[in-house]
Amino acid sequence: MRTSFISTIGVSLGFFAAVSLSLPNRLPEEHVNSLNVRKPTDWGAVNWNAVNWGAVNWDAVNWNSVFHKPTPTAKPSKPKPTSKPKPTSKPKPKPTSKPKPKPTHNSDPKPKPDSKPSKPASKLKASQKLWGVAYSPFNNDGSYAGVDTVTADLKKAAKITSNIRLYATDKTQLGVVMQAIKKSKIPLGIHAGIWVQNGKAAMQDELNGFVSAVKKYGKGMIKGVSVGNEDITSGVPESTLIGYIKDVRARLKKEGLGSIPVYTTQQDGIFTKKMAAVSDIIQVNIQTIFDKSFTSIDASAKSVLARAKSVKKNVAGGKPVRIGEVGWASSGNTGPAPLNVKNLAAFAKRFRCIAAGSGFGYFYFEFKDALWKKKIISKSIPSRELHFGLYGPSGKPKFNLKSLHSC
Numbered sequence: 001m002r003t004s005f006i007s008t009i010g011v012s013l014g015f016f017a018a019v020s021l022s023l024p025n026r027l028p029e030e031h032v033n034s035l036n037v038r039k040p041t042d043w044g045a046v047n048w049n050a051v052n053w054g055a056v057n058w059d060a061v062n063w064n065s066v067f068h069k070p071t072p073t074a075k076p077s078k079p080k081p082t083s084k085p086k087p088t089s090k091p092k093p094k095p096t097s098k099p100k101p102k103p104t105h106n107s108d109p110k111p112k113p114d115s116k117p118s119k120p121a122s123k124l125k126a127s128q129k130l131w132g133v134a135y136s137p138f139n140n141d142g143s144y145a146g147v148d149t150v151t152a153d154l155k156k157a158a159k160i161t162s163n164i165r166l167y168a169t170d171k172t173q174l175g176v177v178m179q180a181i182k183k184s185k186i187p188l189g190i191h192a193g194i195w196v197q198n199g200k201a202a203m204q205d206e207l208n209g210f211v212s213a214v215k216k217y218g219k220g221m222i223k224g225v226s227v228g229n230e231d232i233t234s235g236v237p238e239s240t241l242i243g244y245i246k247d248v249r250a251r252l253k254k255e256g257l258g259s260i261p262v263y264t265t266q267q268d269g270i271f272t273k274k275m276a277a278v279s280d281i282i283q284v285n286i287q288t289i290f291d292k293s294f295t296s297i298d299a300s301a302k303s304v305l306a307r308a309k310s311v312k313k314n315v316a317g318g319k320p321v322r323i324g325e326v327g328w329a330s331s332g333n334t335g336p337a338p339l340n341v342k343n344l345a346a347f348a349k350r351f352r353c354i355a356a357g358s359g360f361g362y363f364y365f366e367f368k369d370a371l372w373k374k375k376i377i378s379k380s381i382p383s384r385e386l387h388f389g390l391y392g393p394s395g396k397p398k399f400n401l402k403s404l405h406s407c
Helices: 031-034 063-068 078-084 085-089 093-097 101-107 111-122 147-157 173-184 200-217 238-254 273-277 299-313 343-353 372-374 401-405
Strands: 001-006 020-024 163-167 189-194 223-228 262-267 284-285 321-327 361-365
Touching: 147 173, 163 361, 173 189, 173 200, 189 200, 200 238, 223 238, 238 262, 238 273, 284 299, 299 321, 299 343, 321 343, 343 361, 343 401
Parallel strands: 163 189, 189 223, 223 262, 262 284, 284 321, 321 361
Antiparallel strands: 001 020
């Protein structure tokens, strides 16, 4: 018996009515009827191996009906579920479209407030600068620098640091520095000094000059005062130095300036617990450039911090430790350490980077080459003592100082 059907995926039974298949055995009539009606068919009962596919009259197939049927089969709830995402997609554009105008409207005002911070953002963070720099307000010929020269120097200094260290009042020079900072609003803190190596009378003159300058220009910019610098190695007895420290503290307290920290600055190997007891800050000079051996710039820089840690552990007694001097000379001779501009630049950069997270404040030695020392101290002073400056005697930097700002 011939029965009309074709096997295809998901098409309706009407398609099979158009196809004639020859089966070797006749099927019962009720099976034929069941195949020609639009009822579910038990396809599992069909003996597909018995179908003579070559006998199918493919020309008799109504292909239009074949391809029209799938669309009705798609009518069930499948299109509806597929259309259900439409509500989900509709809310999406709505929320996204609603916020879009808001950010676009808000983005207009944002650049304005953001543009203000962008200016300070171009300035360096404190961690990108040297913590402090030692500065001496002298001209190359040993004369005192005027306020214009000092102002120009300090404006340069403010680009690489936030603090300067002075070694003495130098009659009116502390006042000149304070005047320059105050008048030009230079963002620098002053860590002042009182020179004590010329006897008690000279020390008192220094102290008087300090008090006078601070009262005239205000104590706000004064962050502390060091009584002396490397005095023990210059012959000042420890007991005398301790007496000077006490005298300065008592005088400042009497003048209403008692909040200013008072301390001394000596080499780390010389600083004693007795000095620490009368100092508000333990400030030590550490110059690895004078070490008896040299391995690398990196090792020399790390050695400074190791020695500072030793002072903190063994001498400070819980008080803060700060490095009063650390640096590298660009010429001269101190022993095995190679002194040149390249190594000066390498040491300055490396030390800044490793000191940034160390917890130690420090003063890099120094701002400018000190040719004035040859005039004031001695004509035979070692060349190395003149060439620690980041700036040369002409006022030009010895290397690209912007390289200090990155590690």
